[in-house]
Amino acid sequence: MKLWEKGAFLSNGKLVESVQGANAADCAKNTIAYRILQKHNTSADASKLKIKFDKITSHDITYVGIIQTARASGLKKFPIPYVLTNCHNSLCAVGGTINEDDHMFGLTCAQKYGGIYVPPHQAVIHQFAREMLSRCGDMILGSDSHTRYGALGTMAIGEGGGELAKQLLGKTYDVNMPGVIAVYLTGSPVPGVGPQDVALAIIKEVFNNGYVKNKVMEFVGPGIKNLSADFRIGVDVMTTETTCLSSIWATDEKIREFYAIHGREGDYSELTPAENAWYDGAIEIDLSEIRPMIALPFHPSCAYTIDEVNANLLDLLDETEKRAKVSFGDKVQFSLKSKVIDGKLYVDQGVIAGCAGGGFENICAAADILKGKDTGNGKFLLNVYPASMPVYMELMKNGAFASLVDAGAIIKTAFCGPCFGAGDTPANGALSIRHSTRNFPNREGSKIQNGQLSSVALMDARSIAATAANKGFLTAATEFDTEFSGKKYFFDKTIYEKRVYDSKGVAHPEVEIQFGPNIKDWPEMSALTNDLLLKVVSEIHDPVTTTDELIPSGETSSFRSNPLGLAEFTLSRKDPAYVGKAKAVRDRTAEVTEEVNKTAQILESAKPEFAGRVQKAGLGSTIFAVKPGDGSAREQAASCQKVLGGWANIANEYATKRYRSNLINWGMLPFLYKDGDKNLPFANGDYVFIPDVKKMVEEKLASVKAYAVKADSTVTEFELSTGELTDDERKIILAGCLINFYRN
Known part of the structure; x- marks a missing residue:
């Protein structure tokens, strides 16, 4: 496998460094990804995309919160096809009746607002989308991180629920035009090698170096013809684990056959890059060289060939145990x-x-x-x-x-x-x-x-x-x-015609939504204040923090229709003390009040210009993590922090766009601290005062001065930034959350 250090042209079916007379900026428009993204871009600026999707899809862990958010913001009807599948909380004995209560909520919402409802055990979310929703040249947004249908010619993106709520309310998905990376396939897999083997080999090469982070992976090359549709799908779904934004493949007769088998040949069209397409990077893969792989705990990028593991067994297992020590x-x-x-x-x-x-x-x-x-x-x-x-x-x-x-x-x-x-x-x-x-x-x-x-x-x-x-x-x-x-x-x-409810886009507003006792409305959330006082209530120094660690999966999934109930599990498997500390700040307990008063005295003594401002500042909590948000699209990783009184994350970087978007949609500031994690100006339990934070957001300032206040009366000035924010993202943060933004 070869990673090109610089960009590449695809000329006469081959990757080359340059083409006489060809301009990279112009030829970047020749990729499949560029054409599809611009087709769905509603802005006049090709570099600042405002995308409207053709279809959206969710499962039973996410659709309740999405619809509740949209309902609170004025939803009357699903404006585009919205599929509600039930493939995550299908074990209805877990948590009593609450999983099936969510399913009945989903069915009645599909009836009321004009959606599609797939009952439990009929299909997992992405298989139903492949079989029934994909179409060459379309775009689909899903509230699951593995929303990937690129092998079928559909650009799909997995995001947090706030982005789907925006689509339901007629708004757009705003993102800078992403870079596009060619994945150039040659050769043919040997018997016994499957799609997961190819996918793990790719993830191993590109995850740690961020080669495709927030970019689109575009699969091209003569090796594609040697892969069946199912094989391509199996590789494609795993592109999420590279941290890319989306994926797309060149299509051919095997994809036409896939659509024909599913009775939808009219949804097929040939997609190929135009001649001399320019890519921001390229990954060359000879499929015949891939061997059966295994990704050892605890990440898909910890991948080796099975032969390598068997030959160096104790050494590689020892490395794995050492990695575990970092987390546990x-x-x-x-x-x-x-x-x-x-x-x-x-x-x-x-x-x-x-x-x-x-x-x-x-x-x-x-x-x-x-x-x-x-x-x-x-x-x-x-x-x-x-x-x-x-x-x-x-x-x-x-x-x-x-x-x-x-x-x-x-x-x-x-x-x-x-x-x-x-x-x-x-x-x-x-x-x-x-x-x-x-x-x-x-x-x-x-x-x-x-x-x-x-x-x-x-x-x-x-x-x-x-x-x-x-x-x-x-x-x-x-x-x-x-x-x-x-x-x-x-x-x-x-099979689907007999069991799936398909409204055909017709809403029935007279239908009453069926609620269960676990389905709760979002609590009220306040707007951003001029100044913020944040207590650091968790400090995580792992190289990467996954969304599973921020809010656990598994049995907690049954509580995702109950914001306050689910919040009790936040960081429970990483930092069990977090919830109690965050709630104490949110509820401004006597102990916290005493800490705030002491912080005000220390800060005002060191900085007299802040006299009277500290105690009037908005009070909330924050966490520090080196690189949070790898993995799932689940918005609850952010919303749970918010309902516990969180106002920000402080990180060296964010693992995915998804997690950063989730923070913003719940009115949380995605702060960046650029000087690493070894000598932080604050520690767990310290307070951070951020004056004029509202001004920074309103006036699009590049950064803001912050002041860490320690119990020993030390005050340290440092700098925080948020990175680039769109105008709407600024308004959402100022309003306090997406619901407030639309309500206002």
Whole structure:
């Protein structure tokens, strides 16, 4: 794999450094991404995009909050197709009735406002979008970070719920024109190598160096023709883990065939870059060189070939344990070396599931490898989740399920739970191998504060099946001489016609929304004050902080319709003291009042010009993290901080645009502190006074002076900035949140 240090032209089907007479700025307009983005841009400025999407989609963890936000802001009807899927909180026993209450809320809102409702276990969100929503040249916005349909010619973006609420209210998605990176594919994968292997190899190369961060990955090159639609989809969905903004692929006859199979051939069109397209960078990949991969805990970028792991087992497991120490410290004892038996790595569980693993071809390939074999009757267990009921039906018909069940696998229905810790949670200390999207810490049922920790390694379905055939000992699929059947897929649309509610865009305002006791309105939020006094209530020095650590996934998902209830879990697996500290500041307890008075005295003594201003300032909390927000699009990572009285984050940088947007939409200042995390001017428990913060936002000032006040009476002046903010983003922060902005 090769990363081009500088940009590249695509000329005569090949990457070159220069083309005589070609200008990079002009030729950047020849990419597929540029054409689609500008087609959806409603502004007169090609560099400052104001995008209106063709369709939007959410699942049952996110749609309640989105619709509640839009309702509070004046929603009357869904202006574009809005699909509400139910694939995350599908286990309705969790939390009593509250998951099914959310589903009934979703159904009645689809009826009232004119949407589409997909019942539980019918399809995971992204599979339904592939089968029923994608169209070449379209754009789709989803409230799930893995909203990626680029392989089907659709540019899709995963964002927090606030951005979907904007689309429901007729507003736009505002973003600078992103850079575009060519992913140039050559060659053909060897038998046993699957899409997850290719994806993990890419993530390994580009995550840590930020090569594609907030850019669009555009897949081109002669190797595309050697990949099926399903294979491309499997690579594409994992582009989220590179931190890119979106993705798009050149389309061809195999994509036309995909649309024809799904009865939508009219939604196909050929997409190719124009001659001499200019890219801001390029990734060259020879597919024939990719080998089965494994991403060891606790990130998809911690990827190695399976052969490399088996050859250097104890050394690589030791590195993994050292990485875990950074996140967990001494809170739990994490060991993978204990999984080594007779020089081989033993895993406890295998899962093939969700938007990444649950595709037709992945499961057929796993069935081919396991045909005539068995998984054994020991600890190892293999669970398989087809991504939709149409896929499930075809796997029943073609015999793939029979091979899997005969081998000892358990077949389940379409459900995203195994991806985020709400299904197939491993035992304490167990290691699970999964063809899913993430393996972050604190994700798969781990509760560090209770001494519980499980871990996940990411692999392709093919190598998971090979490992299952070896009774749980790590094995690459290329070690089996498998004859892959290449079964053809037949899509049965009547499965959806019988069960999915499709309003066809017709709203029925007379329908009463069905609420449950867990569905709560957002609490009132105040506008930004002239000055701010922030108490630092958590300090995180991990290189990256995931959204799973900011607000845990798993069983907490059932409370996402209850802002105050969910907020009780904020940072619970990273900093259990956070919630109590934040609430004390929000409620201005006697102890906090005393601290504020002392802070005012210290600051006014050092800076007499602030006399009388400190105690009148808006009071809130803040956290410091080096690089927060990697991973999920879940807006609750920000909204939970807000309802607990948070007014800002302070970070060296933000891991994704999604998380920064979520902060802004909940009226929180996305402060940047540029001087690293080793010698911070403040510490956990200190106060930070920021005078004239409202002026900074209103007048578009580049930065603001802040003053850290310590208990020992030390006052340190330092500088904070917010980075670039759009005019609307400034108005949202000034109003205190998106709801206030629209209400005003």
